[in-house]
Amino acid sequence: MQCQVLLFAQLAQTIGKDRITIELSNGATVNEALNELAQEHKTIAQMRNSIAVAINEQYCNTNTEIKDGDTLALIPPVSGG
Amino acid sequence: MTDLSRYHRQMLLEDIGQVGQQKLAQSHALIVGCGALGTVIADSLARAGVGTLSIVDRDTVEITNLQRQVLFDENDVLKQIPKAQAAKAKLAKINSQIKVNAHVTDFSFKNAQLLIEDVDILLDGLDNFQTRYLLNDLAVANGLPYIYGGAVGTTGMSLAILPHSHARKNKSPQSSVSWPDELSTPCLRCIFPEAPPPGASPTCDTAGVLGAVVSIIASHQVAQAIKLLTGNMDRLDRSLLSIDVWLNQHRTLDVSTARNTSDCPCCVKGEFEFLFGQTGGEATSLCGRNAVQINPQKSESEQPNMDLSSIALNLNKHGTFTVNQYLLHGQFTNEQGKNGIPVELTLFPDGRAIVKGTDEPEFARSIYAKYIGN
Numbered sequence: 527m528q529c530q531v532l533l534f535a536q537l538a539q540t541i542g543k544d545r546i547t548i549e550l551s552n553g554a555t556v557n558e559a560l561n562e563l564a565q566e567h568k569t570i571a572q573m574r575n576s577i578a579v580a581i582n583e584q585y586c587n588t589n590t591e592i593k594d595g596d597t598l599a600l601i602p603p604v605s606g607g
Numbered sequence: 608m609t610d611l612s613r614y615h616r617q618m619l620l621e622d623i624g625q626v627g628q629q630k631l632a633q634s635h636a637l638i639v640g641c642g643a644l645g646t647v648i649a650d651s652l653a654r655a656g657v658g659t660l661s662i663v664d665r666d667t668v669e670i671t672n673l674q675r676q677v678l679f680d681e682n683d684v685l686k687q688i689p690k691a692q693a694a695k696a697k698l699a700k701i702n703s704q705i706k707v708n709a710h711v712t713d714f715s716f717k718n719a720q721l722l723i724e725d726v727d728i729l730l731d732g733l734d735n736f737q738t739r740y741l742l743n744d745l746a747v748a749n750g751l752p753y754i755y756g757g758a759v760g761t762t763g764m765s766l767a768i769l770p771h772s773h774a775r776k777n778k779s780p781q782s783s784v785s786w787p788d789e790l791s792t793p794c795l796r797c798i799f800p801e802a803p804p805p806g807a808s809p810t811c812d813t814a815g816v817l818g819a820v821v822s823i824i825a826s827h828q829v830a831q832a833i834k835l836l837t838g839n840m841d842r843l844d845r846s847l848l849s850i851d852v853w854l855n856q857h858r859t860l861d862v863s864t865a866r867n868t869s870d871c872p873c874c875v876k877g878e879f880e881f882l883f884g885q886t887g888g889e890a891t892s893l894c895g896r897n898a899v900q901i902n903p904q905k906s907e908s909e910q911p912n913m914d915l916s917s918i919a920l921n922l923n924k925h926g927t928f929t930v931n932q933y934l935l936h937g938q939f940t941n942e943q944g945k946n947g948i949p950v951e952l953t954l955f956p957d958g959r960a961i962v963k964g965t966d967e968p969e970f971a972r973s974i975y976a977k978y979i980g981n
Contacts, residue, residue: 534849534858535762536809544854568914572807578798578847578860585798585847585862587869601849601860603799605980606759606811607644607734607821 527552529559529592532599537577540569550592556581557588559598570600577602609704614656627837628656632704634783634836635659637726639714639742641690642666643816644756645732646678647825648832652730653698653705655833660698661708663722664690664732665969675818713969714738716884719745727782728832729753732825734810735976736802737881737903740873743795744882746770747874750780752835754828755795760814761853763824767831767843768792771866774877784835792845793865794874805903805958805981806913812977813921820852890968890975897945898963899971903981912956922978928952942974950974 531546538544548562556579564571579586580599592598609632611618611625618628634657638645641664649662668676668683668690676690683693691709698707712718714733719741723729729751733739739755746753747770755766771791827848834842846859872878880886889902915935922928926949928937935954942950944964951963952974960979962971975981 534856535764535851536760536814538851538854539760539762539809539814544856569807572914573803575801576799576803576808578862578865580860583858583860585793585860585865585868599858599860601764601847602808603736603803604757604759604762604764604849605734605736605803605808606814606816607640607642607732607757 527554527592527594530597531559531563532597534599534601535604536602537567537569537573537600541567552594554592555588556586556590556592556598559592560588563600573602609658611656613702613704617655622839622842623833623837627839630783630837631656631833632658634727635661635725636728636730636832636836637661637663637723638730638732639663639738640732640734641678641694642672642732642734643675643811643818643821644758644825644828645690645730646676646694647822648730648732648756648829649694649698650677650701651826651829652832653702653707655829656702657705657836659706659708659725661710661722661726662691662694663710663712663714664694665711665713666690666973668693675816675821713972714741716741716882719882723749723751725781726751727784728835730828730832731755731757735981736799736808737981739795740802741881743768744873744879747774747794748776748879748882750775750777751782752784752832753795754831756824756828758821758824759809759811759816761817761820762849762851763820764850765824765827765831765848766795766798766862767835767845768794769843770794771874774874776877776879786840790840791866793862793869794871796873797865797869797871797875798847798862800869800871802981804913805975806918806954806979808980810977810980812925813980817852820850823850823852824848890972892966892968893961896963897966898961899965899968901960901962901971901975903958903975913954913958915954915956918954918979922952925978939974939978944970952978954979
């Protein structure tokens with residue numbers, strides 16, 4: 527299945543896009559999606575344990591199963607101030 | 608009784624009125640960090656009539672602050688006035704009815720508990736996650752509302768936190784703001800369990816920052832604080848706000864289930880490791896070397912080595928830095944330590960750093976937070 531991933535803050539800036547599409551097997555979890563994304567994007571690998579993840583604008587944990595048509599959002603904490 | 612006439616336009620707001628204004632006058636807000644966010648927060652809360660403001664900051668005003676830190680001016684830079692004191696002086700001219708306490712100090716586990724005496728609410732004007740986790744611990748342990756804000760580049764984030772009573776150490780909270788557990792929210796660590804590894808997250812000094820995004824985030828924090836202090840609990844924005852003013856993104860995220868699904872070390876397990884100084888990194892003066900060693904917090908999970916080459920690219924905007932297979936080393940152009948000597952930095956792939964040119968741990972921590980990020 528295809529899953530749309532929205533990138534926030536520094537992830538969007540570092541990767542140069544604010545959304546990407548990834549291919550996942552049916553029944554994949556958020557954790558598996560993050561594995562896939564971390565292989566492709568170094569910044570996601572680096573920030574992995576600090577990123578909040580949402581499915582369809584609702585916060586979720588990494589064991590949550592992704593359904594066909596879901597939109598994932600990766601939100602890194604914003605540190606400056 | 609305080610003359611409230613200056614607040615007439617604010618009291619016209621139905622949810623505030625004279626009763627709400629009196630509540631503000633009796634409130635005490637602690638603003639931790641008086642940089643870009645902190646100055647906007649302090650300015651707005653002073654004008655709104657919050658009776659007592661306590662401001663904590665360890666730094667002095669620099670010329671590059673003036674682009675966005677609204678309470679400071681060129682005279683503060685020339686005289687090297689500490690930010691907390693400069694803010695206090697400006698706020699006294701803006702509103703002489705309120706009391707402002709300036710604490711020129713490094714906010715740490717050693718003084719955090721002392722600084723919250725009589726405080727009703729905590730406002731975040733910080734520039735690093737290590738200290739935010741300390742503030743989060745402090746809020747949860749004492750049952751104080753905490754308004755997180757962060758801004759860098761053109762992005763920003765804000766979240767109001769009403770800690771759950773489960774892990775509270777102080778069983779009779781001092782805050783005038785009270786709420787039943789069903790109205791409590793996840794804490795910062797429910798949502799972001801670990802700080803970004805050192806060097807992985809941009810800082811205002813490496814990536815820049817647009818003043819406009821700071822003002823939006825700080826104003827959102829202020830609005831939530833005023834709602835809570837005036838008893839308008841039901842108006843609180845309970846979502847995580849994330850904006851990018853350049854990419855025109857404005858998103859709110861429903862985080863209401865984050866505590867239920869997390870194994871939060873802070874508000875579920877009650878392990879206040881930052882408040883008790885068990886973690887959060889160390890800064891140690893290296894005797895006789897005019898240098899301070901920084902050991903950042905080590906994450907429980909495995910972290911890749913720092914990418915020293917990309918950090919050097921950023922740092923070279925601020926001085927001359929080179930990388931070899933073992934370390935990054937160089938000197939800042941505009942950061943001077945004792946006797947005006949340029950500050951040198953040596954950074955190792957595990958995040959450890961030596962800041963040379965100072966023997967003050969607070970100054971070295973400030974350099975690390977600004978240029979490496981933690």
